[in-house]
Amino acid sequence: xxxxxxxxxxxxxxxxxxxxxxxxxxxxxxxxxxxxxxxxxxxxxxxxxxxxxxxxxxxxxxxxxxxxxxxxxxxxxxxxxxxxxxxxxxxxxxxxxxxxxxxxxxxxxxxxxxxxxxxxxxxxxxxxxxxxxxxxxxxxxxxxxxxxxxxxxxxxxxxxxxxxxxxxxxxxxxxxxxxxxxxxxxxxxxxxxxxxxxxxxxxxxxxxxxxxxxxxxxxxxxxxxxxxxxxxxxxxxxxxxxxxxxxxxxxxxxxxxxxxxxxxxxxxxx
Amino acid sequence: xxxxxxxxxxxxxxxxxxxxxxxxxxxxxxxxxxxxxxxxxxxxxxxxxxxxxxxxxxxxxxxxxxxxxxxxxxxxxxxxxxxxxxxxxxxxxxxx
Numbered sequence: 001x002x003x004x005x006x007x008x009x010x011x012x013x014x015x016x017x018x019x020x021x022x023x024x025x026x027x028x029x030x031x032x033x034x035x036x037x038x039x040x041x042x043x044x045x046x047x048x049x050x051x052x053x054x055x056x057x058x059x060x061x062x063x064x065x066x067x068x069x070x071x072x073x074x075x076x077x078x079x080x081x082x083x084x085x086x087x088x089x090x091x092x093x094x095x096x097x098x099x100x101x102x103x104x105x106x107x108x109x110x111x112x113x114x115x116x117x118x119x120x121x122x123x124x125x126x127x128x129x130x131x132x133x134x135x136x137x138x139x140x141x142x143x144x145x146x147x148x149x150x151x152x153x154x155x156x157x158x159x160x161x162x163x164x165x166x167x168x169x170x171x172x173x174x175x176x177x178x179x180x181x182x183x184x185x186x187x188x189x190x191x192x193x194x195x196x197x198x199x200x201x202x203x204x205x206x207x208x209x210x211x212x213x214x215x216x217x218x219x220x221x222x223x224x225x226x227x228x229x230x231x232x233x234x235x236x237x238x239x240x241x242x243x244x245x246x247x248x249x250x251x252x253x254x255x256x257x258x259x260x261x262x263x264x265x266x267x268x269x270x
Numbered sequence: 271x272x273x274x275x276x277x278x279x280x281x282x283x284x285x286x287x288x289x290x291x292x293x294x295x296x297x298x299x300x301x302x303x304x305x306x307x308x309x310x311x312x313x314x315x316x317x318x319x320x321x322x323x324x325x326x327x328x329x330x331x332x333x334x335x336x337x338x339x340x341x342x343x344x345x346x347x348x349x350x351x352x353x354x355x356x357x358x359x360x361x362x363x364x365x366x
Contacts, residue, residue, distance in 0.1 A: 024273070028272070028276045031276065031280065032279055032280065032283070035280055035283045035303055038287065038296075038299060038300070038303065039286060039287045039290070039291070044293055044295050047296050051299045051302065051303060055306060058306050058309070058310055061273065061276075061313075062310070062313050065273065067313045067316070067317075067325050067328075069325070070309075070313060070325055070328055070332075074309075074332070078302075078335075082302065082335070082336060085339055085343055086295065086298075086339075086343070089295060089347060090295060092350075093295065093347070093356050108289075109290060112286060112289030112290050113286065113290070115285075116282050116283075116285050116289060117282070119282055119285055120278060120279060120281075120282030123278035123281070123282065124275060124278050124279070127274055127275060130274075132271050132318060133318055133319070133320075134317075134318055135317075135318065135319060135320025136317065137317050137320060137322070139320060140320055140322050141322070145322075149322055149325060149326060152322050152323065152326050157326050160330060164330060164333050167333070167337050168337055170337075171337035171341055172340070174340075174341050174344065175340045175341060175343075175344040178341070178344035178345060178347070178348050179344045179347055179348070181351070
């Protein structure tokens with residue numbers, strides 16, 4: 001009997017159980033690697049996906065720490081709503097809005113890395129002195145995590161909760177005002193657009209479709225101009241920005257001195 | 271306690287991202303990462319102290335972060351509309 005109680009007190013006093021340790025050491029490196037990936041990936045879409053991975057890892061870690069409600073809210077709010085908003089704005093802004101790698105302030109990058117390293121070291125080494133008690137949430141969660149959280153939110157924190165509703169309404173209004181655009185001039189109709197197109201004289205006709213006079217007519221194959229060079233305007237701007245453009249097979253015929261070209265012309269002779 | 275170390279590490283990575291990156295959307299993602307790291311610390315502290323106040327605070331942080339994302343992204347879209355760029359170097363009209 002006494003050994004059993006001693007074991008239970010020992011188990012309550014230890015930091016983490018074995019299963020939780022496994023979960024932590026599995027997910028924490030993934031979270032850290034994904035956040036480094038978010039920091040270093042060149043395309044904003046990749047950063048967004050890496051951030052979503054980090055947030056999912058954190059959600060599982062919340063659940064492992066007796067916070068199942070927060071874990072579910074993390075998945076719904078962060079990886080659902082917030083990341084969706086990020087991807088939506090990325091779509092609005094355009095996938096080709098890359099980061100400029102030119103340093104505008106001299107030494108800023110080195111200073112930033114030093115500042116971040118110093119800040120992290122300060123945090124982590126100061127934590128080493130902290131006195132840690134591990135009470136555990138079994139007592140606080142006695143009615144179930146959601147019920148106990150609700151008891152707290154609607155009693156002690158009810159004013160903060162009400163203020164939060166005001167904050168959300170203000171945020172929704174602000175977003176509507178910021179994203180709204182007043183149109184001062186009248187919208188050009190089709191006739192005016194057509195006249196403007198002919199006046200500018202650059203492209204009176206529609207832009208060439210992809211793959212015209214090339215061997216493929218897939219959307220990622222540029223059309224060929226009469227001199228055999230690929231026409232950039234025939235491709236979608238997004239495909240060019242993503243680097244998904246296939247070289248037109250017909251374009252090789254126009255390149256003088258190309259091996260394939262010589263082979264083809266030799267075949268013609270024979 | 272390991273959770274708090276992880277939280278400190280993630281917060282530092284987010285801070286480095288805010289200082290290093292130039293694309294406003296990526297900077298915003300790094301701010302989100304910092305908020306998430308603080309949430310992890312709140313949840314860990316709630317468990318250490320044995321009461322749920324930390325989890326309630328983390329919940330409010332999530333709500334405020336959601337509102338902040340909405341406003342911030344609306345501002346980024348507005349800046350992009352006028353300047354055709356999301357680089358944080360571009361918005362310099364209030365500089366002097």
